[in-house]
Amino acid sequence: DQQVKQNSPSLSVQEGRISILNCDYTNSMFDYFLWYKKYPAEGPTFLISISSIKDKNEDGRFTVFLNKSAKHLSLHIVPSQPGDSAVYFCAASVGGNKLVFGAGTILRVKS
Amino acid sequence: DAMVIQNPRYQVTQFGKPVTLSCSQTLNHNVMYWYQQKSSQAPKLLFHYYDKDFNNEADTPDNFQSRRPNTSFCFLDIRSPGLGDAAMYLCATSRAWTGGTSNYGYTFGSGTRLTVV
Numbered sequence: 001d002q003q004v005k006q007n008s009p010s011l012s013v014q015e016g017r018i019s020i021l022n023c024d025y026t027n028s029m030f031d032y033f034l035w036y037k038k039y040p041a042e043g044p045t046f047l048i049s050i051s052s053i054k055d056k057n058e059d060g061r062f063t064v065f066l067n068k069s070a071k072h073l074s075l076h077i078v079p080s081q082p083g084d085s086a087v088y089f090c091a092a093s094v095g096g097n098k099l100v101f102g103a104g105t106i107l108r109v110k111s
Numbered sequence: 112d113a114m115v116i117q118n119p120r121y122q123v124t125q126f127g128k129p130v131t132l133s134c135s136q137t138l139n140h141n142v143m144y145w146y147q148q149k150s151s152q153a154p155k156l157l158f159h160y161y162d163k164d165f166n167n168e169a170d171t172p173d174n175f176q177s178r179r180p181n182t183s184f185c186f187l188d189i190r191s192p193g194l195g196d197a198a199m200y201l202c203a204t205s206r207a208w209t210g211g212t213s214n215y216g217y218t219f220g221s222g223t224r225l226t227v228v
Contacts, residue, residue: 004153036216041221043219043220044201044217044219049216089153089154097159100156101146101153103152104151
């Protein structure tokens with residue numbers, strides 16, 4: 001029973017273009033959402049978050065959009081850079097603890 | 112730098128032979144988590160400690176145990192590893208959630224990749 005789903009295992013984008021990573025969830029009780037980035041041989045690192053009271057949060061090149069009615073969130077990276085190539089995990093929680101993760105999307109940014 | 116350290120990075124153990132993975136933190140976070148991640152799957156929460164309080168997930172096998180002797184250290188014990196337990200094991204820490212919209216995301220260690228032979 002996957003409560004958080006990332007349906008695209010991988011995404012390839014040209015340098016300078018927009019990368020859009022998608023995530024769907026099923027638990028309507030989730031009220032806090034995060035994106036993590038993971039490089040090979042390292043643990044996931046926090047990227048950006050959004051609470052359910054917002055529909056958009058921006059941090060530099062990274063923007064997360066939340067559509068509660070569709071139970072969908074997305075991460076936009078503009079412009080994409082080769083150093084953004086990594087695995088991106090979507091995560092969600094009720095009340096901030098016990099994050100539930102998606103399976104991840106491998107992003108490759110080609111130069 | 113404050114961080115979460117997992118040892119060892121790679122662990123090979125024999126089928127059925129008990130193995131212990133360790134995690135230490137210098138962040139003074141009061142919550143510590145253990146996740147299991149199998150290839151191309153989502154990290155799955157096994158259990159977490161809120162200070163000394165142990166919280167097991169309902170579907171975590173009895174084969175998996177944990178100890179937290181103090182704030183800084185947490186151990187994952189696998190009593191009788193099977194081939195299906197081969198995975199990456201991730202330790203993470205966080206501050207307790209107190210509401211608001213601040214980031215209370217986890218800080219992860221680099222993981223221990225367990226191989227069972």
